[in-house]
Amino acid sequence: MRIALFVTCFNDTLYPSTGKAVVTLLERLGHEVVFPAEQTCCGQMHYNTGYDRECGPLVRDFVKTCKPFDAIVVPSASCAGMVRENHVRVARAVGDRDLAEETDRLAPRVHELTELLVDVLGVEDVGAYFPHxxxxxxxxxxxxxxxxxxxxxxxxxxxxxxxxxxxxxxxxxxxxxxxxxxxxxxxxxxxxxxxxxxxxxxxxxxxxxxxxxxxxxxxxxxxxxxxxxxxxxxxxxxxxxx
CATH class of the missing domain: 3.40.50 (Rossmann fold)
Structure with a gap:
């Protein structure tokens, strides 16, 4: 499976080791992981503070960047939730019907990491060892x-x-x-x-x-x-x- 890593701006800026761990894990399981360099923010900060219109370009960027992939993995439940639940609301708020339809089609391919592993890839034992x-x-x-x-x-x-x-x-x-x-x-x-x-x-x-x-x-x-x-x-x- 060809998987896009949407690392989130928080992880990219402060916790890059998390993104690297996701790649290590999924490649160990035999999947191709791509980091789309054009990705930006999911828009959660904007949306939560009422800036729907300012969030619109971020939603468009997410769709453009991630729609070529079989699945999109997000190592953040809050950002995954923003994409799946609120991107379509932003698209409707800015009056972009085509964008709303695209976000609807893309949402089922967006997964928080544990959802991807258990529900999509069907694995629970990922071969990890952590004696702590x-x-x-x-x-x-x-x-x-x-x-x-x-x-x-x-x-x-x-x-x-x-x-x-x-x-x-x-x-x-x-x-x-x-x-x-x-x-x-x-x-x-x-x-x-x-x-x-x-x-x-x-x-x-x-x-x-x-x-x-x-x-x-x-x-x-x-x-x-x-x-x-x-x-x-x-x-x-x-x-x-x-």
Whole structure:
């Protein structure tokens, strides 16, 4: 299968190792992965703050860049959700009927990483080896928007050497929420502190998730407390091997 990696601007700028891990993982499974150099932002920041018209060119760019591929993998549940659920709304808001039809046709080929692995490629054991104590945080977009369910956990349970421990109150938000953290910093920090307290209860060495944005928030709090717990994107665990 020929797969396009839509790495997301957040990962490309701050966490390039996640994109590299996705490529390593999918190539190990025998698939061709292409990084379309023309890709830009999914437009989530614009859309969430009411700038629909400014988001329109980004939606057009995504369609033009990604439509030649069999599948598009997005190592971010929030950005995958933006593309699948909101690109068509942006197209309608700017009055572009042709773009709305194209986004509708493209949406079923856009997959968050765990959806691609489990649902499209039909694999749970990806040949990973990660001998560490790990807990998993289900981000709000993965849990409530994409409804990925237990797909990440099924993939993690198949990793050799891993000691996977359950996170108490896992479904609670970490407090990041994109612009929410900027507009409500005190509430965001309090929610993050609750999440970090639960992570520390597990005794985990690593906390993983499907969104580096949430991991950046959690990781900042973990670092300030000098806990020694590492935040790590799920893709980097699945790409690890002996």
């Amino acid at each position: 104590r790990v807990t998993y945080h289900p981000t709000c977009h993965s849990l409530r928007a994409l409804r990925v369910g237990d797909r990440p956990l099924r993939l993690l349970r198949a990793v050799r050497g891993i000691d996977l421990v359950e996170l108490p109150d896992a479904a609670e938000c970490c407090g990041f929420g994109g612009t929410f953290a900027l507009k409500n910093p005190d509430v965001s920090a309090a929610m993050g502190a609750d999440k970090v307290a639960r992570i520390r209860q597990t005794g985990a060495e690593v906390v993983c998730a499907a969104d580096n944005s949430c991991l950046a928030h959690i990781g900042g709090l973990l670092s300030r407390l000098r806990t020694g717990v590492r935040p790590l994107h799920l893709a980097e665990i699945l790409a690890a091997a002996e």
